[in-house]
Structure formats: C-alpha cells, structure tokens
Amino acid sequence: MTVSVLVPSSLTREAEDKREATRKLGYVARAAAVFRVDRLVVFPDSGAEGRWGDGFVETVLRYAATPPYLRKEAWGKRDELEYAGVLPPLRVASRTGSGSDDSGSLRQGIVTEVGSDGRVRVNCGLQHPISLPEPDEGLTEGERVSIRVSSRRPVRAKFVDESPPGFVVEASDLSTELSRDDAGVRIATSRHGEQLSVDRLGDIVADTAPRGTTVAFGAPERGLPEILGVAPPGGDEGGAETERERTDLPADEPDGSRFDLWLNAVPNQGSEVVRTEEAMFAVLACLSLTE
The missing domain is CATH 2.40.50 (OB fold (Dihydrolipoamide Acetyltransferase, E2P))
Structure with a gap:
C-alpha cells in the first residue's frame, strides 16, 4: 500500500519572506513523516507561486527529507536553503530487522x-x-x-535494495500521478467537498487501507478547484458526489486528472482559512485511523 501526498508548487505563495516560507514547508514535511507518507509530490501551479517559484518548494522539501547526516554532503550551500535552520527535525524512526541477515x-x-x-x-x-x-x-x-x-x-x-526510512520528494504533474497503477483511492481535499463524518470515515478507511491512497491539497487562497479550473463540487453547499459523477467538468479533461472523492475533513471550521499544512494533519490523521 502506497500513500502519496500531492502539494502544489504555489504552496508558499502567501509567505511574506523566505524564513516564513521555509517554516511552512517544515510543517508539511513533519506531517508527511508523522503519518508515514511514502511519496510527497510537488505538482506545478505555474504562475501562482508568487516570489517562491523556480523549484523553491521542491528543493526545501527534498532537503527536509534528507537525513541530517547527509545534508551537508548532498546539498552544500544554496540560496533556497538560507533558512533551513528553522526546519523542525523529522526524527524518522530507523527500520530494524530481527533476523541475522536483516538485522541492523x-x-x-x-x-x-x-x-x-x-x-x-x-x-x-x-x-x-x-x-x-x-x-x-x-x-x-x-x-x-x-x-x-x-x-x-x-x-x-x-x-540493499530497500527504501530507507521516511518519504521521498518528487516533482510530477497531477494527471500523471492520478493515472499511476498504485494511486489507490484518489482524494481531493476541499472545503467544498463531502463533509467527513464518523460514519463515513469508516467506509473511507476500509476502502483506502488495502488499496493505498493519493491525497491532493491546494494552496493558500487557491484551492484545487481553482488550480484545476473546475467548478467546486456541490457548489458552496458542499456536496457528497464524487468528481466522476459531476457534469460540470470541461469536456476535454483527461480521465487521469479526476478524483474518486472530494473530501472536507474540517467541517464547520472555526477559522476562515485552513492552511495547507493544517489540512494535511487533519486529513492524514483521519485516514491513518484503524479499527
């Protein structure tokens, strides 16, 4: 089972300075580490990055995912990493085996x-x-x-031919990611999506557990409907229909760019804005629950 999280290159578009932008990405990396995400993918939202384009988001996230003991060797000094010191430690647990061949x-x-x-x-x-x-x-x-x-x-x-602990950071487009054979259940997060309830959560977790999950998030003041250029599912009321059931999508939109479910994991939110990093903790915490 693979868990992939997709975030846009415009993730830090509202940050006032590079330090704030770096700190925000640190929380994104923390969420990926805490909830055992396998792949953290940055998809392009060209023209909406603000001052933090040119691969800034991908570079900082790749640095954050690099073990501390390799960062100097792997990265040296780069302008994008000027404030890397504010990144919180991930403290990814090492994997150990019990047999003589796999111990250590x-x-x-x-x-x-x-x-x-x-x-x-x-x-x-x-x-x-x-x-x-x-x-x-x-x-x-x-x-x-x-x-x-x-x-x-x-x-x-x-x-050894094994993936090290933690997650990998990649750059790819939404259509490619949603078309992968191991994409599993494809979830778009949006305040316009189906409001998550206790009863509904059980069905979603039961569906994602054996198949894996791909979860996509939007950017500040630019949610997934805006990024995709589609009408919000269910309008302002927040509908329960999946994107496959909608009829308001452009006729030429490829199948690979469609989701199985639009989900609002923070119903009745008390703040006008739920930041992307906050939404990641909310959504991934729900999806990681077990019976």
Whole structure:
C-alpha cells in the first residue's frame, strides 16, 4: 500500500519572506513523516507561486527529507536553503530487522568515491565513509544508496535494495500521478467537498487501507478547484458526489486528472482559512485511523 501526498508548487505563495516560507514547508514535511507518507509530490501551479517559484518548494522539501547526516554532503550551500535552520527535525524512526541477515539499521548513503579496485566509498553518517564492494550494476559518485549496517565496531555493512526510512520528494504533474497503477483511492481535499463524518470515515478507511491512497491539497487562497479550473463540487453547499459523477467538468479533461472523492475533513471550521499544512494533519490523521 502506497500513500502519496500531492502539494502544489504555489504552496508558499502567501509567505511574506523566505524564513516564513521555509517554516511552512517544515510543517508539511513533519506531517508527511508523522503519518508515514511514502511519496510527497510537488505538482506545478505555474504562475501562482508568487516570489517562491523556480523549484523553491521542491528543493526545501527534498532537503527536509534528507537525513541530517547527509545534508551537508548532498546539498552544500544554496540560496533556497538560507533558512533551513528553522526546519523542525523529522526524527524518522530507523527500520530494524530481527533476523541475522536483516538485522541492523537501514541508512541512506551517498557514494563519495568509485575506486578502480572494485570498491566504493560511501558516506552513510558514520564517523568515516565506509568501503564496500561495488555491486554488479555499478555506481557513480554522488548517487544515493541504501545501506544495511549490522555492526559499527567493527563496521559491517552491505548494499540493499530497500527504501530507507521516511518519504521521498518528487516533482510530477497531477494527471500523471492520478493515472499511476498504485494511486489507490484518489482524494481531493476541499472545503467544498463531502463533509467527513464518523460514519463515513469508516467506509473511507476500509476502502483506502488495502488499496493505498493519493491525497491532493491546494494552496493558500487557491484551492484545487481553482488550480484545476473546475467548478467546486456541490457548489458552496458542499456536496457528497464524487468528481466522476459531476457534469460540470470541461469536456476535454483527461480521465487521469479526476478524483474518486472530494473530501472536507474540517467541517464547520472555526477559522476562515485552513492552511495547507493544517489540512494535511487533519486529513492524514483521519485516514491513518484503524479499527
């Protein structure tokens, strides 16, 4: 089961300065880490980013998702990361195994040197880079790899074909993401969507648990209906119909850009505006509930 969260490149459009924009993205990254999101995808909302375009959102989120012990090696100094110090720590839990073959911590590493002797040096956050036999498929300097460290004294480690703890950050468009085979239940979040109730939540969780979920969020003062250029589902009243049942969509809109459900997870909100990062916590908390 894959959980993908889609956020627009205009996510920080209302931020007054780079520090505030960075802090906002830190909360988005925290939500992704807390609720075990697998993929955090930035989709283009061209022309609506304000001052924070040119990949700012993607860069900061990628940095936030990078383990602290690799950030200096992976990123160096970049203008987008001027205020990276305000990002809250994610503290993603390490994955460990119980068997002798899979014991130890799973860590992300960066290849720092490919030698002519069939060995490579990898920085994976230990005191010094470690030397490992180069795998058959070969590696290049700067490549990200997964390392299973079974012992630190002496160091025993190996390359593994596993995803490290945490989430990955990618850039893609909405249509592509909603057309993926592993998209699962495709949910659009909107104040115009179906108001979430206790009874309805059980049905939604039962549907998403075995299939996975793709959840899309809008931007400040620019929700998903505005981004997609479609009329809000149900108008101002907040309807319960899915987008597949609506007839107000452009005739040429591709099937891949449609959702299975429009959902309002903060009914009767007490603030005029629910920020994207706040909506993420509200929606993902509901979808992560178990029986």
